[in-house]
Amino acid sequence: MTQTLIWTVVALIVIGVYLSWTAGRLDRLHSRIDAARAALDAQLLRRASVTQELATSGVLDPAASIVLYEAAHAARQAEEDQREVAESELSQALRAVFGEPEQMELVREAPGGEEAAGELAQAVRRVPMARRFHNDAVRAARALRRHRTVRWLRLAGHAPFPLAFEMDDEPPVALADRPA
Amino acid sequence: MRIGIVCPYSWDVPGGVQFHIRDLAEHLIRLGHEVSVLAPADDETPLPPYVVSAGRAVPVPYNGSVARLNFGFLSAARVRRWLHDNAFDVVHIHEPTSPSLGLLTCWAAQGPIVATFHTSNPRSRAMIAAYPILQPALEKISARIAVSEYARRTLVEHLGGDAVVIPNGVDVDFFARAEPKKEWQGETLGFIGRIDEPRKGLPVLMKALPRILTERPGARLLVAGRGDEEEAVASLPREMRSRVEFLGMVSDEDKARLLRSVDVYVAPNTGGESFGIILVEAMSAGAPVLAADLDAFAQVLDQGGAGELFANEDADALADAAIRLLGDEERREELSTRGSAHVRRFDWSTVGADVLAVYETVTDGAAAVDTDERAGGLRARLGL
Numbered sequence: 001m002t003q004t005l006i007w008t009v010v011a012l013i014v015i016g017v018y019l020s021w022t023a024g025r026l027d028r029l030h031s032r033i034d035a036a037r038a039a040l041d042a043q044l045l046r047r048a049s050v051t052q053e054l055a056t057s058g059v060l061d062p063a064a065s066i067v068l069y070e071a072a073h074a075a076r077q078a079e080e081d082q083r084e085v086a087e088s089e090l091s092q093a094l095r096a097v098f099g100e101p102e103q104m105e106l107v108r109e110a111p112g113g114e115e116a117a118g119e120l121a122q123a124v125r126r127v128p129m130a131r132r133f134h135n136d137a138v139r140a141a142r143a144l145r146r147h148r149t150v151r152w153l154r155l156a157g158h159a160p161f162p163l164a165f166e167m168d169d170e171p172p173v174a175l176a177d178r179p180a
Numbered sequence: 181m182r183i184g185i186v187c188p189y190s191w192d193v194p195g196g197v198q199f200h201i202r203d204l205a206e207h208l209i210r211l212g213h214e215v216s217v218l219a220p221a222d223d224e225t226p227l228p229p230y231v232v233s234a235g236r237a238v239p240v241p242y243n244g245s246v247a248r249l250n251f252g253f254l255s256a257a258r259v260r261r262w263l264h265d266n267a268f269d270v271v272h273i274h275e276p277t278s279p280s281l282g283l284l285t286c287w288a289a290q291g292p293i294v295a296t297f298h299t300s301n302p303r304s305r306a307m308i309a310a311y312p313i314l315q316p317a318l319e320k321i322s323a324r325i326a327v328s329e330y331a332r333r334t335l336v337e338h339l340g341g342d343a344v345v346i347p348n349g350v351d352v353d354f355f356a357r358a359e360p361k362k363e364w365q366g367e368t369l370g371f372i373g374r375i376d377e378p379r380k381g382l383p384v385l386m387k388a389l390p391r392i393l394t395e396r397p398g399a400r401l402l403v404a405g406r407g408d409e410e411e412a413v414a415s416l417p418r419e420m421r422s423r424v425e426f427l428g429m430v431s432d433e434d435k436a437r438l439l440r441s442v443d444v445y446v447a448p449n450t451g452g453e454s455f456g457i458i459l460v461e462a463m464s465a466g467a468p469v470l471a472a473d474l475d476a477f478a479q480v481l482d483q484g485g486a487g488e489l490f491a492n493e494d495a496d497a498l499a500d501a502a503i504r505l506l507g508d509e510e511r512r513e514e515l516s517t518r519g520s521a522h523v524r525r526f527d528w529s530t531v532g533a534d535v536l537a538v539y540e541t542v543t544d545g546a547a548a549v550d551t552d553e554r555a556g557g558l559r560a561r562l563g564l
């Protein structure tokens with residue numbers, strides 16, 4: 001009798017430790033997603049700001065300026081569910097305007113242009129990076145959350161099911177020093 | 181930034197990963213960052229000031245060869261102490277799937293962790309069995325770097341998720357400025373690599389050599405690398421053996437001079453390469469490159485734009501291409517010019533900036549790296 005009781009207690013402790021450890025893993029993954037998402041937001045915002053700065057600087061022709069300004073403005077103001085589309089459109093606008101290396105040369109020649117061009121190049125290359133890290137974290141969390149134990153015991157609590165951030169983040173050729 | 185780098189392989193034994201870490205650490209230190217490298221090393225080995233020894237590596241059979249790895253209770257304790265004492269902004273682990281310091285660090289640390297995957301091993305049974313054990317540790321990595329598109333593909337296939345591609349770096353100017361050596365010039369083919377390692381492809385080159393030497397009576401082959409020299413030339417006709425020169429192990433300076441001197445650098449590797457740093461070094465030195473068409477090599481050579489490719493393990497194709505190149509100075513000039521321009525993207529100035537961009541992306545707003553108290557905390561919570 002006592003022996004059965006002892007074994008039951010031992011089994012319960014082992015299960016408890018395992019569950020606590022799994023919950024810890026989930027918690028860590030969720031905070032990793034939060035950090036990655038914050039980093040992605042920061043990079044997207046940086047990209048939109050530099051674009052807007054360039055669009056209002058008067059270095060570019062009026063048509064290109066309007067296209068860029070519109071896209072950057074829309075990306076910054078987009079609602080959460082429209083965000084991916086708006087950011088993709090900003091990528092397309094950037095590719096359309098800075099598709100030719102000559103356009104980039106023009107920006108570099110303007111006063112302060114070297115810096116602006118450097119910032120834009122940095123921003124368009126860091127967005128894909130941050131997005132990959134974010135989606136990688138999302139994938140890891142989703143894999144764990146699909147686990148039977150996690151689903152049945154609701155170890156994830158009320159945390160929303162993580163979603164990947166899907167967008168077109170291909171940088172303009174003239175700004176990517178390196179082919180992907 | 182305070183950066184901790186973890187090297188999984190013994191610092192005493194030279195190897196690609198170790199050289200990469202050394203160059204990366206020195207580049208970051210030159211930029212004014214604080215860098216500490218944790219690596220397995222013997223007590224007697226003289227270490228550079230930025231390297232901290234994690235104790236002696238133990239030789240164990242792993243993955244088909246004997247690897248010198250660090251594991252066990254003592255190593256884990258050293259990793260924890262190193263993490264705790266340094267309070268890094270970011271920890272950069274190399275080769276996190278090898279059962280050594282990298283994996284231990286993943287297990288013991290929390291905070292921004294960056295990991296570089298160097299090799300692209302085909303999926304092994306051990307890896308599949310180890311997957312549930314690896315996964316909780318690998319989950320902690322906030323950013324993964326693959327050294328080539330090929331390495332990234334295998335990584336995605338085996339472990340899921342994604343990675344950014346940042347190639348290995350080379351100090352391009354070190355090779356570009358090396359002084360050519362007179363006695364290594366004049367219709368010379370170059371080969372650098374372990375002689376007795378069939379994957380490096382010297383046997384393929386030896387099979388192609390008789391025809392090359394017959395067609396080009398002035399040609400010679402220079403071989404730099406460790407291994408049994410007599411065994412290597414055993415397949416050659418006796419009168420041709422004198423036209424193969426063995427230089428043994430060469431210093432970094434001599435390697436650069438050799439690459440500057442040869443007319444064609446040949447890379448007949450048959451597989452197991454995930455990057456091909458030697459091709460980048462050869463291009464840096466302006467040597468026209470002739471390489472096997474492995475995925476990784478084709479990528480480094482811009483799909484044949486910056487160097488010639490031949491069908492892997494095809495000695496006849498190698499011979500044809502080598503004969504053609506040796507007789508066509510214009511083509512060699514062209515390859516040399518294109519290679520020198522192409523190779524700039526592998527210079528440490530570019531690669532280092534990319535690595536730093538990754539560090540900045542993961543540390544933006546994150547707390548510093550510390551030991552993961554959950555692993556030990558659970559024990560503490562239960563009063564053990």
